[in-house]
Amino acid sequence: MTADTTLYTPAEHAAMDTALAAALAGPRGANPLVGAVILSPGGEQLATGYHRGAGTAHAEADAISEARKQGIDTVGTTMVVTLEPCNHVGRTGPCAQAIMAAGISKVIYAVDDPHDPAAGGARTLRSAGVEVRSGLALDRAFDLNRDWFDAVAAKRPFVTLHIAQTLDSRIAADDGTSQWISSPESLADNHGLRGLIDAILVGTGTVLIDNPRLTARDAEGELFSRQPVRAVMGLRDVPEDAAVRGADGRFVHLPTRDPAEALGMLFGQGVRHVMVEGGSSILSTFLGAHLVDELIVYMAPTLLGSGTPALHDLGITTLKDAQHWSWDDAGGGAVRMLGNDLRLHLRSPRGTVGTIKNSALHKSLVPRSEAAEHVTGGH
Numbered sequence: 001m002t003a004d005t006t007l008y009t010p011a012e013h014a015a016m017d018t019a020l021a022a023a024l025a026g027p028r029g030a031n032p033l034v035g036a037v038i039l040s041p042g043g044e045q046l047a048t049g050y051h052r053g054a055g056t057a058h059a060e061a062d063a064i065s066e067a068r069k070q071g072i073d074t075v076g077t078t079m080v081v082t083l084e085p086c087n088h089v090g091r092t093g094p095c096a097q098a099i100m101a102a103g104i105s106k107v108i109y110a111v112d113d114p115h116d117p118a119a120g121g122a123r124t125l126r127s128a129g130v131e132v133r134s135g136l137a138l139d140r141a142f143d144l145n146r147d148w149f150d151a152v153a154a155k156r157p158f159v160t161l162h163i164a165q166t167l168d169s170r171i172a173a174d175d176g177t178s179q180w181i182s183s184p185e186s187l188a189d190n191h192g193l194r195g196l197i198d199a200i201l202v203g204t205g206t207v208l209i210d211n212p213r214l215t216a217r218d219a220e221g222e223l224f225s226r227q228p229v230r231a232v233m234g235l236r237d238v239p240e241d242a243a244v245r246g247a248d249g250r251f252v253h254l255p256t257r258d259p260a261e262a263l264g265m266l267f268g269q270g271v272r273h274v275m276v277e278g279g280s281s282i283l284s285t286f287l288g289a290h291l292v293d294e295l296i297v298y299m300a301p302t303l304l305g306s307g308t309p310a311l312h313d314l315g316i317t318t319l320k321d322a323q324h325w326s327w328d329d330a331g332g333g334a335v336r337m338l339g340n341d342l343r344l345h346l347r348s349p350r351g352t353v354g355t356i357k358n359s360a361l362h363k364s365l366v367p368r369s370e371a372a373e374h375v376t377g378g379h
């Protein structure tokens with residue numbers, strides 16, 4: 001965006017760089033990654049905040065609370081934030097109100113919030129006399145959450161796909177045994193994720209072979225207080241005595257083989273983040289349909305040579321059609337050791353710069369965000 005350089009000061013650019021970097025510390029999922037920086041009138045970065053995932057403080061509130069902890073007076077400061085402040089009361093309070101209550105007189109944000117209930121923070125702030133400008137680092141801020149924007153625009157849950165595999169990409173041995181391919185540390189990490197998501201999804205095959213509980217548990221096997229919906233996809237019935245049914249009413253059977261339909265059913269039930277855990281047929285069908293936003297692979301230093309491959313046919317017959325995933329630095333990094341395993345974290349192949357520019361959402365954002373009328377208000 002050429003508009004950035006003329007409309008914003010070097011201190012505001014630097015603050016947005018800090019906010020974008022801070023945002024990466026959060027986890028991907030139902031909510032976007034967001035970072036925020038409070039700037040003094042002289043351009044000094046006073047406090048930084050970021051969003052730690054659904055149900056936790058938004059980045060703006062986090063930055064304001066960080067400033068309070070340090071005894072910093074926020075009256076007359078500028079908030080630089082990667083996404084339009086929200087205007088709704090979800091699991092946390094509206095950021096627009098928090099910004100006004102903190103006496104912040106100017107807000108600079110990168111990209112408009114497309115999520116209907118949350119949108120409108122800029123208008124509220126302007127009507128309260130806060131100067132609001134948008135469009136700084138628009139492309140980078142859009143790219144930061146391109147998969148989340150896609151999911152919001154498609155009215156489907158954000159999809160994380162999880163694979164626990166051997167070095168030779170097997171998820172079960174020839175005799176069907178698969179517990180456990182991963183290290184205890186990987187299992188703990190997986191259960192931590194289960195505690196954050198809205199739903200976990202497997203195929204009928206996994207239920208019939210493994211009879212998994214699909215709950216979120218600690219190392220002692222105790223249930224976490226927050227449990228995902230347990231979804232099983234496939235046309236066969238789920239046995240009455242299957243462990244996945246549980247007794248808490250959080251089980252759902254999705255009688256379809258169409259991944260988009262399965263996501264639609266879950267979205268209709270309020271699910272905004274689903275983790276697809278297997279088996280091979282289900283992993284392949286979601287990947288083949290380009291319906292995966294985030295990939296988490298736990299790779300054990302183990303060889304089987306035979307057994308169930310992680311993936312079947314993805315509909316690719318020539319190298320030029322290969323899916324090229326990107327390493328994802330968000331939420332703890334792209335590559336980590338977990339016990340004896342490697343944890344690989346990747347983002348979807350969608351959203352190269354070309355496709356971002358071509359996306360309907362991006363096109364709808366650019367004119368609004370670059371428009372001169374966005375430089376308004378002021379005390």
Ligand SMILES: NC(=O)c1ccc[n+]([C@@H]2O[C@H](COP(=O)([O-])OP(=O)(O)OC[C@H]3O[C@@H](n4cnc5c(N)ncnc54)[C@H](OP(=O)(O)O)[C@@H]3O)[C@@H](O)[C@H]2O)c1
Nearest residue numbers: 164171172203205206234235236257278279280281282285
């Ligand atoms: N290591 C891991 O991370 C991990 C995780 C999970 C599972 N696993 C292993 O994976 C193995 C099971 O894999 P799997 O492939 O047999 O089972 P699956 O993927 O769990 O389920 C396959 C079944 O799902 C249904 N289905 C729904 N949509 C489909 C579609 N678009 N295409 C094909 N089938 C669809 C079909 O059953 P219907 O006839 O009912 O429609 C199909 O037979 C087990 O050995 C399990 O231990 C490993």
